Every structure is written in C-alpha cells, then in structure tokens.
Amino acid sequence: MSAVAPMYSIIQQLRDSLQSSILGKPLEINLLLTAMLAKGHVLIEDVPGTGKTQLIKSIARTINGQFRRVQCNPDLLPTDITGMFIFHPKDQEFVFRPGPMMTNVLLVDEINRATTKTQSALLEAMEERHVTIEGETFMLPSPFMLLATQNPIEFEGTYVLPEAQMDRFMMKISLGYPDEMTERIMLARHVEGLPSERVDTITDVTVIEDMQRLVEEVHIDDAILAYIIDITRRTREHDQVLLGASPRASIALMQAAKAFAWLNGRDYVSPDDVKVLVRYVLGHRLVLTIDAKVEGIETADILYDILNQVTVPVRLGM
Structure with missing residues (x-):
C-alpha cells in the first residue's frame, strides 16, 4: 500500500478542495469521486440552486481536465453534442468538427429537456466511450x-x-438543501466569487x-x-418491482464498490462498501408497480428491505 500512498494524499486533497467548494456534502463528494475512479457516469437530480453545476465544474478544475457544458432544450440536435462533418470550400473536403462530447468532464444540464433523439x-459515448458520425468512429478523451x-x-x-x-x-444522487449554519457560511463566502473559480x-x-x-486491481471476494x-x-x-436491476447494474455495483x-x-x-452504494447504484434502475407508487413506496424502501433479507458474507477468503 506504500506505493500508492502519494495517490491517497492526492485523493484527500481533492476531497478537501471539493468540500471547500460545496459545503456540507462529504458523502456526495465521495460518491462522485467513486464514480470517476470506477469510470462511471452520474445523474444528479435536484431542485435549482443547490450547487450542482458548481460542483461539476470544480471536479474538472481540480483534476485539470477539459470541461464542456451542454444546456439541453428541445431544439438541441444530436450533432450539437457529438460534432459533425463540415464542408471546407478551400480544401474541397469534409472536415470533422468535434462537439462538446470531446472532453474529460461533460456537464449535460437539464438532460430531460432534450428530445429522446438527442x-x-x-448512449454510445456513455457505454463505449466513442461516437460514430457518418460511419466514422471517434474515440473520446x-x-x-x-x-x-x-x-x-x-x-x-x-x-x-x-x-x-x-x-x-452508474449512480443517481441528490445534493439537497444545506443546513442553516452551512448556508450562513456560503453567504459569507459569496463575496469571494464562484466556488468553482476558487478551487485549486x-x-x-x-x-x-x-x-x-489501481481500482481495477482491488480484490473482491467470490462471497462479495x-x-x-x-x-x-x-x-x-x-x-x-415491475422492472428490476439488470446485469449491467450488478457490474456497476461491483465496480463502484471496488472504487469506494x-x-x-x-x-x-x-x-x-456494497451496502453504502446499493441505494445510489440500483435505486434509479428500478421501476415500481403502479400499486407500489399509489401506496407511496419508494425504491429506497424496497432496497432497504432486500438488504435486510440477504445474508451478509462474514468470512472472506482474502
């Protein structure tokens, strides 16, 4: 573990920097770092003004990665995200013009305002990490x-x-409103500028x-x-449950647990590790029956019941 000690120092600095940007959200920051190291993507569902965009921009800044933002609306076309071929009159040929997809950290803001076609x-980028345009494939950074x-x-x-x-x-999370003391500190710091511009x-x-x-090398026992x-x-x-978790969900939970x-x-x-992540990795993948929805049952309730029913492995051959 000594060989990776410098990595842990960097991770702690990342945590500290992000927590100075978005106050009072240590778990959510850990979940985002987990998804990043597990090569996963995250859906953040929350009301406006809770710091979603600032947190995402802060992540890109702390890792010195390229950042692009797509503001979704019904007029947005698929090529507005992936890029397109444009005819170059001088050279008399079509030249590929990359879209905002070609980046390290892509913020797709209000994704549900884009049409289903967009x-x-x-989908291709999220699963295979490349885009195909006019039959030609381009790898993402x-x-x-x-x-x-x-x-x-x-x-x-x-x-x-x-x-x-x-x-x-891989995950769906929510930041939620800050507590009163945290909001007081936020107001006091507001004069210093946007949080994403202050992080190092x-x-x-x-x-x-x-x-x-290194995460890929983390051991996971057969019992886990x-x-x-x-x-x-x-x-x-x-x-x-009308639609349960897919095999892709099992893989995502395994990868997230290793990163966590x-x-x-x-x-x-x-x-x-698995218990902590189940709610965030599986919750958004379940489709409940109409009766369950009418009764006010949520996916978190069902996952809590399942965790109480499943036998927890206690002897691991590590």
Whole structure:
C-alpha cells in the first residue's frame, strides 16, 4: 500500500478542495469521486440552486481536465453534442468538427429537456466511450465522465429518460438543501466569487487514469460477488418491482464498490462498501408497480428491505 500512498494524499486533497467548494456534502463528494475512479457516469437530480453545476465544474478544475457544458432544450440536435462533418470550400473536403462530447468532464444540464433523439446520442459515448458520425468512429478523451442534471419537480417541456439511458448512469444522487449554519457560511463566502473559480488544481488526468488502473486491481471476494448478485436478483423477483436491476447494474455495483474501497484506503471490498452504494447504484434502475407508487413506496424502501433479507458474507477468503 506504500506505493500508492502519494495517490491517497492526492485523493484527500481533492476531497478537501471539493468540500471547500460545496459545503456540507462529504458523502456526495465521495460518491462522485467513486464514480470517476470506477469510470462511471452520474445523474444528479435536484431542485435549482443547490450547487450542482458548481460542483461539476470544480471536479474538472481540480483534476485539470477539459470541461464542456451542454444546456439541453428541445431544439438541441444530436450533432450539437457529438460534432459533425463540415464542408471546407478551400480544401474541397469534409472536415470533422468535434462537439462538446470531446472532453474529460461533460456537464449535460437539464438532460430531460432534450428530445429522446438527442438523449439517445449519449448512449454510445456513455457505454463505449466513442461516437460514430457518418460511419466514422471517434474515440473520446480519457478519462471521460458524463454528469447530467435534471429538475425533479418541473416537468413542463421535458422528456422522461428511458430505462436504457437510466441504466447507463452508474449512480443517481441528490445534493439537497444545506443546513442553516452551512448556508450562513456560503453567504459569507459569496463575496469571494464562484466556488468553482476558487478551487485549486490538485492533479491532472493522467494521475486519475493511474488511479483507475489501481481500482481495477482491488480484490473482491467470490462471497462479495455472490452478495451483489443476490441483491440484484431479488430486485427482479420483488412483487412491488415491475422492472428490476439488470446485469449491467450488478457490474456497476461491483465496480463502484471496488472504487469506494480504494478511496477508503483498502485493497479489498467489504460488504459495508456494497451496502453504502446499493441505494445510489440500483435505486434509479428500478421501476415500481403502479400499486407500489399509489401506496407511496419508494425504491429506497424496497432496497432497504432486500438488504435486510440477504445474508451478509462474514468470512472472506482474502
């Protein structure tokens, strides 16, 4: 572990820098770092003004990565995100003009305001990390992370994200309102400028790639894998769930657990890592029955029940 000690120092600096940007959200910051190191994408669903954009811009700044923002609306076309070929009169040829997709950190703001056709343009990039335009494939920069936002209470002029798109987000999180003391500190700091402009650059994208490789080497016992599979399979069998978690969800939970364990200084995954992440990795992937919705049951309630039913592995062969 001594060989990676400098990496942990960098991670702590990243945490400190982001927590100075967005106050009172240590868990959410840890979840975003987890997704980044697990090569995942995150959907942030919250009301306006809670700091979503500032947090995402701060992440890009701290890792010295390229940042692009797409403001979604019904007029947005797929090529406005992916890029397009433009005819160059002087050279008498078509030249590829990259879109905002070609970046390290892509903010897709109010993703549910884009049409389903434009939303679908993100699927290839999120899963395969490249885009195909006019039959030609272009690889995205590495690392690549898509962070999308949506407003959970305003539905006029919006398009519901299909299950296939939701399934490609590793996590769904919410920042929520700050407590009173935190909001007082925020007001006092407001005169210093935007939070994303105050954070320091801590590292660069090549170091993040090194961290991602270290995460891949984190040990996960067969008992933990069985634990993950048991949880996801029970979501498919639950009588209040219309659509359960997919095999992609099992993979996402495994990858996230490895990254979460590494962030906490361990080279192995524990059952507690899985327990913490289940709500954020599986919650948005479940579709509840109409009866469950009428009764006011939420996915968090169902996942809590499942975790109480599944046997937790206690002896790990590490």
